[in-house]
Amino acid sequence: MKSETPQDLLPQVITRRGILRGIGLSLAAVPLGRLLIACGGSETDGVTGDPDAGTTDPGVWATGGTAAMTAATSYPDPFAAGIGTVCTLTCESTLGPCYATTVERKDISEGHDGLPVRLAFLIVDEACKPIPGATVDIWHAAPEGLYSGEDASDFCTSGDAVARAARWFRGVQTTDANGRADFDTCFPGWYSSRTIHIHFTVRVNGSEFVTSQLFFDDTLNDDIVNTQPLYNTRGARDTTNANDNxxxxxxVGNYLFTTQRLADGAMLAAKTLVIRSSLANAQCAIPGGGGGGGGPPPGGDGGMGPPPGRDGGFGGPPPGFDAGVP
Structure with missing residues (x-):
């Protein structure tokens, strides 16, 4: 199995304030997701349906990062149609070695350029009851495929000075009375041996209930990687949802965001996460893939996990997880 490193096929690193902000818009259409959310992931969690629902300029994604989200206050509620009465547990996956100090905030981009995305999460229990006051902690790679943070391993930042000085694409939000938490971010980049993904941990009263990963439909991934500014300068990705490790x-279909292109060209990506009603209840694990590459040797993270005590006050990485795959 090949070694996984974000440095493979690395492009020139942009600044976090977006030196490519002026590149302009790309005119490529893509099938997008209908906003039918099934609790815990189901066949409705795809990216099918009307690609231009809610848009005024079909086929155009925005660029320029979260500053381009000019209609953000009027974005639709992806959970308005309800979530049904059957809620399937969201299963756990590897923490990965790229967890680092997090920040409580909604906009996690720090001005980094990229395709703007509103991430909407609904946290419920196995009885489909919303969980208010839960914390949702997310982290993902920048468009150029690097994680941020001086306390992150060089394995994750490639030792890049800009990435180490930043803390972009990391953040925590607390769910409201309806169990919802939102983030504003940019579409993640890819790096060798992993499909495009977002990490998350959900905690209640400081206790970790699930740590896992979420994904995007491969048709959407390919459109953005192949045609959109910043993303289209790096060449073809080597790992997809079909051969991720x-x-x-x-x-993977149970862990896909539903997506929609909005009137201002931003993406709305939504997911319902179902957590255990009690830590005493058994947790499930995502069935693992067999391709992509293995990252560090089995049995540990090669010293690449986050330093102890650097958890930003949000509980740090959950115990008992393999940190070998970012």
């Missing part, structure tokens, strides 16, 4: 091709 963390999630199997058969189970």
């Amino acid at each position: 963390v999630v199997s091709a058969e189970s």
Whole structure:
């Protein structure tokens, strides 16, 4: 199995304030997701349906980062149609070695350029009851495929000075009375041996209930990687949802965001996460994939996990997880 490193096929690193902000818009259409959310992931969690629902300029994604989200106050509620009455547990996956100090904030971009994305999460229990006051902690790679933070391993930042000085694409939000938490970010970049993904941990009263990963439909991934500014300068990605080493091709459909292009060209990506009603209840694990590459040797993170005590006050990485795959 090949070694996984964000440095493979690395492009020139941009500044976090977006030196490519003026590149302009790309005119490529893509099938997008209908906003039918099934609790815990199901066949409705795809990216099918009307690609231009809610848009005024079909086929155009925005660029320029979260500053381009000019209609953010009027974005639709992706959970308005309800979540049904059957809620399937969201299964756990590897923490990965790229967890680092997090920050409580909604906009996690720090001005980094990229395709703007509103991430909407609904946290419920197995009885489909919303969980208010839960914390949702997310982290993901920048468009150029690097994680941020001086306390992150060089394995994750490639030792890049800009990435180490930043803390972009990391953040925590607390769910409201309806169990919802939102983030504003940019579409993640890819790096060798992993499909495009977002990490998350959900905690209640400081206790970790689930740590896992979420994904995007491969048709959407390919459109953005192949045609959009910043993303289209790096060449073809080497790993897709079909051959990732963390999630199997058969189970990835349960962990896909539903997506929609909005009137200002931003993406709305939504997911319902179902957590255990009690830590005493058994947790499940995502069926793992068999391709992509293995990262560090089995049995540990090669010293690449986050330093102890650098958890930003949000509980740090959960115990008992393999930190070997970012």
